[in-house]
Amino acid sequence: xxxxxxxxxxxxxxxxxxxxxxxxxxxxxxxxxxxxxxxxxxxxxxxxxxxxxxxxxxxxxxxxxxxxxxxxxxxxxxxxxxxxxxxxxxxxxxxxxxxxxxxxxxxxxxxxxxxxxxxxxxxxxxxxxxxxxxxxxxxxxxxxxxxxxxxxxxxxxxxxxxxxxxxxxxxxxxxxxxxxxxxxxxxxxxxxxxxxxxxxxxxxxxxxxxxxxxxxxxxxxxxxxxxxxxxxxxxxxxxxxxxxxxxxxxxxxxxxxxxxxxxxxxxxxxxxxxxxxxxxxxxxxxxxxxxxxxxxxxxxxxxxxxxxxxxxxxxxxxxxxxxxxxxxxxxxxxxxxxxxxxxxxxxxxxxxxxxxxxxxxxxxxxxxxxxxxxxxxxxxxxxxxxxxxxxxxxxxxxxxxxxxxxxxxxxxxx
Amino acid sequence: xxxxxxxxxxxxxxxxxxxxxxxxxxxxxxxxxxxxxxxxxxxxxxxxxxxxxxxxxxxxxxxxxxxxxxxxxxxxxxxxxxxxxxxxxxxxxxxxxxxxxxxxxxxxxxxxxxxxxxxxxxxxxxxxxxxxxxxxxxxxxxxxxxxxxxxxxxxxxxxxxxxxxxxxxxxxxxxxxxxxxxxxxxxxxxxxxxxxxxxxxxxxxxxxxxxxxxxxxxxxxxxxxxxxxxxxxxxxxxxxxxxxxxxxxxxxxxxxxxxxxxxxxxxxxxxxxxxxxxxxxxxxxxxxxxxxxxxxxxxxxxxxxxxxxxxxxxxxxxxxxxxxxxxxxxxxxxxxxxxxxxxxxxxxxxxxxxxxxxxxxxxxxxxxxxxxxxxxxxxxxxxxxxxxxxxxxxxxxxxxxxxxxxxxxxxxxx
Numbered sequence: 001x002x003x004x005x006x007x008x009x010x011x012x013x014x015x016x017x018x019x020x021x022x023x024x025x026x027x028x029x030x031x032x033x034x035x036x037x038x039x040x041x042x043x044x045x046x047x048x049x050x051x052x053x054x055x056x057x058x059x060x061x062x063x064x065x066x067x068x069x070x071x072x073x074x075x076x077x078x079x080x081x082x083x084x085x086x087x088x089x090x091x092x093x094x095x096x097x098x099x100x101x102x103x104x105x106x107x108x109x110x111x112x113x114x115x116x117x118x119x120x121x122x123x124x125x126x127x128x129x130x131x132x133x134x135x136x137x138x139x140x141x142x143x144x145x146x147x148x149x150x151x152x153x154x155x156x157x158x159x160x161x162x163x164x165x166x167x168x169x170x171x172x173x174x175x176x177x178x179x180x181x182x183x184x185x186x187x188x189x190x191x192x193x194x195x196x197x198x199x200x201x202x203x204x205x206x207x208x209x210x211x212x213x214x215x216x217x218x219x220x221x222x223x224x225x226x227x228x229x230x231x232x233x234x235x236x237x238x239x240x241x242x243x244x245x246x247x248x249x250x251x252x253x254x255x256x257x258x259x260x261x262x263x264x265x266x267x268x269x270x271x272x273x274x275x276x277x278x279x280x281x282x283x284x285x286x287x288x289x290x291x292x293x294x295x296x297x298x299x300x301x302x303x304x305x306x307x308x309x310x311x312x313x314x315x316x317x318x319x320x321x322x323x324x325x326x327x328x329x330x331x332x333x334x335x336x337x338x339x340x341x342x343x344x345x346x347x348x349x350x351x352x353x354x355x356x357x358x359x360x361x362x363x364x365x366x367x368x369x370x371x372x373x374x375x376x377x378x379x380x381x382x383x384x385x386x387x388x389x390x391x392x393x394x395x396x397x398x399x400x401x402x403x404x405x406x407x408x409x410x411x412x413x414x
Numbered sequence: 415x416x417x418x419x420x421x422x423x424x425x426x427x428x429x430x431x432x433x434x435x436x437x438x439x440x441x442x443x444x445x446x447x448x449x450x451x452x453x454x455x456x457x458x459x460x461x462x463x464x465x466x467x468x469x470x471x472x473x474x475x476x477x478x479x480x481x482x483x484x485x486x487x488x489x490x491x492x493x494x495x496x497x498x499x500x501x502x503x504x505x506x507x508x509x510x511x512x513x514x515x516x517x518x519x520x521x522x523x524x525x526x527x528x529x530x531x532x533x534x535x536x537x538x539x540x541x542x543x544x545x546x547x548x549x550x551x552x553x554x555x556x557x558x559x560x561x562x563x564x565x566x567x568x569x570x571x572x573x574x575x576x577x578x579x580x581x582x583x584x585x586x587x588x589x590x591x592x593x594x595x596x597x598x599x600x601x602x603x604x605x606x607x608x609x610x611x612x613x614x615x616x617x618x619x620x621x622x623x624x625x626x627x628x629x630x631x632x633x634x635x636x637x638x639x640x641x642x643x644x645x646x647x648x649x650x651x652x653x654x655x656x657x658x659x660x661x662x663x664x665x666x667x668x669x670x671x672x673x674x675x676x677x678x679x680x681x682x683x684x685x686x687x688x689x690x691x692x693x694x695x696x697x698x699x700x701x702x703x704x705x706x707x708x709x710x711x712x713x714x715x716x717x718x719x720x721x722x723x724x725x726x727x728x729x730x731x732x733x734x735x736x737x738x739x740x741x742x743x744x745x746x747x748x749x750x751x752x753x754x755x756x757x758x759x760x761x762x763x764x765x766x767x768x769x770x771x772x773x774x775x776x777x778x779x780x781x782x783x784x785x786x787x788x789x790x791x792x793x794x795x796x797x798x799x800x801x802x803x804x805x806x807x808x809x810x811x812x813x814x815x816x817x818x819x820x821x822x823x824x825x826x827x828x
Contacts, residue, residue, distance in 0.1 A: 014589050043594050075588040082593075118712050163813055167719055170814060172487040174426050175716040177823050179496075203812075208819035224522050237822050294711045302589040305581055306719055308813060388813035397724060398617075399577055399802035400584060405622035410653055 002145075004108025006323070007053065010036060011044035011121070011141075012082070012115040013186075013367040014075035014115055015157025016164075016307045017315035018143045019404070021113045022078065023071040024319020026060050032306040039105055042408065044081030045112070045121055048101045049094060054078075054408060066117045066404070071316055072394050073403040085121050086126045095128045102136055109137040109326040113319075115144030115155070119334055124282035126332035126354055137326035140334035140354055141318050145301045147196035148362045151352040152336035156318060157301070159311030159387035162200030164303045165189060168296060169204035170372065173211045176240045183290040184231060184283050185242045187212070188276030190300055192248045194363050195219050197300065201244035202376045211242035218248035219363045220373035222257055227279070230287045230374055233291070247275045305401045309390025314347070321349045345386035418522025419451040420737070421467065424557075425458035425528040425535070426496070427713075428489035429533045429571025430559045430578075430721045431729035436492065437485040438733020439555075440474050448741045453519055456822065458495030459526070462515045463508060468492075468822060480818070485730055486808050488718035499535050501541045509785060510543045516550055523551040527733075529558030529569070532750055533772040540746035540768055551740035552576055554748035554768055554794035555732050559715045561610035562776045565766040566750035571715070573725030573801035577615030578717045579603060580802060583618035583658065583711060587625045590654045597704040598645060598697050599656045601626070602690030604714055606662040607635050608777050611714065614798055615658035616790045625656035631645070632779045634787030636671055641693070642700045644788055649703070661689045687691040712820040719815050723804025728761070735763045759800035 007024050010018050022040070029038045038056040041047030060066045070077055088095045102110065112122045121379050122140035129138055142149050147158035167341040169187060176185050189198040195217030202212060216222060234241040249257050257276040276293035283291045318335050325335070333351035368380040395402045422439050426433050437455070443452045452470040455461030474480045484491055502509045516524065519749035526536045543552055553734040556563050583601060590599050603612040609631030616629060627648050632635060648655040663671050672689040690707035697705045732749050739749065747765035758776035782794040809816045 008752065014592060046594070073588070074585050076592040079594065080592040114795065120774070166814055168713055170817070171488050171716040171718060172712060173447075174487070174817060174820060175712050178428060178490040178494040180460070180824055199574075203814065208821040292712075294713070295709065297708045297711075298586060298589050298706075299582055299708070299713075300586040303582070303587075304585060310813075385812065390746055390813065391810055396805055398725075399804065400580055400617065401619075403588060404583070406588060406591055407622040410594055 001105070002034050002108050003036055005039060005106050006035050006109045006111065007041055007048065007102070007105060008056070008078070008111040008113065009044050009047060010039035010076040010078045011080050011112060011118040012144065013115065014080065014301050015143050015145050016074050016160040016302065016304045017156040017311050018113055019073045019077050020071045020312045020315035021141050021143060021156060021319035023067045025322055027067050027109060027316070028057050028320035028323035030057065030060060032093055032323055032327065035108060035323065037114060040078045042119070042162040043079040043311050044083060045085070045098070046081045046083055047078070048098050051101065053105065062065055067402045069402060071312060072304055072307065072392050076301040077406060079409045082117070084117065085124045086196040088124065090129070098125065099128070099132065101135060105344040108138055109139065111139050111141055111144050111322050115142070116149060116359065117144065119149070119354060122334065123354045123358040130332070137329070137331040139322050139326055139331065140357070142334055142336070143315065145193055145197060146194055148194040150357050150360045150362050153339040153347065154337060154387055155313060156315035158196060158269050159308035160306070160383060161300050162203065163308040163388035164300050164306045165197060165200045165296060166203035167306055168171065169201045169212060172294060173204065173209045173242060176242055181290060182235065182239045183241070183292065184287070185240070186276045186279050186283070186291070186293040187242065187244050188247055188293060189244055190296070191218060191220055191246045193361055195246050196364060198246040199364060199376045199380055200388070203384060203388060212244040213238065213241050214243045214374045215376060216243070216245045216249050216374060217364060217369060218246050218250060219366065220369060221252040222249040223252070224282060225328070228283070231283065231287060236246060245275060245279060249275060304403065306393055307392045308388045309392050310387055311343070312392050317350060325351055326341045342382055342386065345389070354383050416522050417520070417640055419453060419520050420449050420523045420525065421453045421455055421462065421516070421519060421521050422470070422492070422497055422525040422527065423455035423458045423461060423661055424490040424492045425494050425526060425532040426558065427529065428494065429557050429559050430488050430574040430716065430718045431490070431570040431725050432527055433487045434485045434729035435490050435555050435557060435570060435733035436483045438730040439525055439736055440470050441481050441730070442734035442737035444447065444471065444474060445578045446737055446741065449513060449737065452813050454492045457493040457725065458497060459499070459512070460495045460497055461492070462512050467519065473828045476740070477547070482682060483816060483818045485726060486718055486721065486806050488716040490818070491597065491818055491820060493823045496531070498531065499538045501544070502538065508804040512539065513542070513546065513548060518557055521550055524555065525553050525555055525795065527555040527557055529556070530563060531558065532771065533563070533768060537768045537772040551743070551745040553736050553740055553744065556750070557613060557729065560605055560608055562608040562770050563774050564774045567753040567761065568751060568801060570725060570729035572610060573722040574720070575611055575714050576617065576798060577802035578714050578720045579611060580617035583615045583626060584623060586708060587623045587656060590656055594653065594719050595704060596649065596653045597655070597706065598701070599654070599706040600690045600693050600697070600705070601656065601658050601736050602661055602707060602709040603658055605632060605660045607632055607775055609660045610778060612658050612660040613778060613790045613794055616795060617798060617802060627652065627655050628657045628660040628786060628788045629790060630657070630663050631661045631778060631783060632660050633780065634662060635666040636663040636781060637666070638696060641696070645697065647702060661691060663689060694759050718817065721806045721809055722802045723806050724801055726806050732763060740758060756796055756800065759803070
């Protein structure tokens, strides 16, 4: 019994699995004698800076369904932020505030559930904590639909997004194949720098469905002429060509195909839109055929009604393990999933030094994409397949999924 | 025992419920002594014209899961078409072919499962059958996600699309509310002339979610200035404004807001795209705020993984009743659903003269939209609510829904 408390925050873009990790933290803390309370920081690290914390232990003890419902609710229960901490050498002020807050709330461990940018914050807090000799455990819990964090076999959130994408791709195939009129359908999928999500569309293939017939990744330079030729070739063997394309495809000079609308966000990432639409016009201008583009948009990251049970269970377990590892003294680390075997699919959870992870990319290995750069290989299918397995037990009321109310966020009034 | 056979076809745009009606037809015919076989016409009426029929009775007896899987599979198992028959006074040829085919296959009843355009075909075949003194029963089975067929309380397919839209709207709300940064999110929903589907977004409202905060319908002339003022007003009371908008909104002169890309299809309907996108730009040009548009696109009509059990069961029953009614001699009609009560929700199935239905619209009654024209009234909510109730028992394999293979359609080779 340390008598200390935990503070946990969520940050970056939403996933279907990020609340499962939060539920895992609360669940483990309730069943553990080492920590007392779990506080939730509202709007990521900003909640600590602005003294906006809620008592999650009380929420969970007041409502016996809290943890189970949280586990299957979309996006961030605690809200998110896109807030980049300065280097402490440049501006120590936010660090002083954060560690004062840690003292005020008697914090023994800080967990940041997030993607690459959140691991940047985790790294900076770890460095500062080390500098001032703090014994507060600082641990990153990975989540990103993009699956682009290093050292972990995959990231929580990816499996559920992949399941939604593959399901939607299968349903779009049924929708498309009903007409005998030749057509091209382009499905735009998220993934700024890594094509993992786009690749997951290939999981829709089965004994009667060979779509997506072509797949284009950010990892391979996009060539407009080759793209048109690929489609023409497909049209010699089938009526309806269905294409999966990443929002992040770039030409050989690194220019986004949708570059006209690209702007930079706070972390210097390009904000994209319209890749599918611009390819739709490209096809229309080059081939006399019916063309449609579909953008899966935010639904691929928030459709909790179609989450992967494997993903949700792993995310929950990561949250639980964060509590265990912090109790054992682990800090300055991120939890990682290690794959033990593909079939049967088994994994172990470990920690890795946060400095080896933050601000690094993990693109698809080139050998997992075919030589023409327009399809996945079997290795990639084998890697992804177990991650979409199983369905969660979302409960329904009045025909709609029951998710946890988020009326503690500033969504109704200013 | 008539010894006669049934031929059934599906046409128009896909829905999640159109195969449930087909399953109902096959199921009732198997359990009925009056009819012998059920033939399926591939690609709507074209299958009859081109002698492309399959034996559905054999499919169902060869595979014990056939009917149950068909019931929950998306789009048209038999394929679809957008084929308009000429008036027989202008060109009798296709009618001669169709009725020759009916004779060749010993057809006692023809069922056309479809929307407004399919009912036009049903009406024309009814007229021609009457003229030549045919005793073949010709019956339309309604389906359209748009819910715009007359005389029926609602159309099969609408409830499932509404459930998908409301679920997605709820998930988009969770996705949106996580940021404290003010934003406007525009969700574009299908519905060329009727706003029923757009209205269904309002079913996402619950004790913590008041979104969609604004709804725009084809039934009410769209005014750009009022739209911008509506948003500004919403932004005085909340940070994140979420808007549901129909693809078919028009200004007071009847011009589509996305008119630049509108073209006519074979039935003279405008093909639209980009309403949400054009409103996104409109907001960007008038309010300094983060704006995003999401187009639900084809997923709202083919996402069988999120179908309404009420809708699927009703569609199945309509298919069964078509067999019963035809046996009793009903013809030149469409099946209709009559609502007996809202709570408990109960309905009856009846027939209505096809000539009172085909080529007519059913917009939302003006009194079911608020006086400002930017929201639904409680009556409309009460009408829609029972239609999304219940979840279907879709089975899964390898993490994806099991649907019926459609490899009898020309989707893999020319």
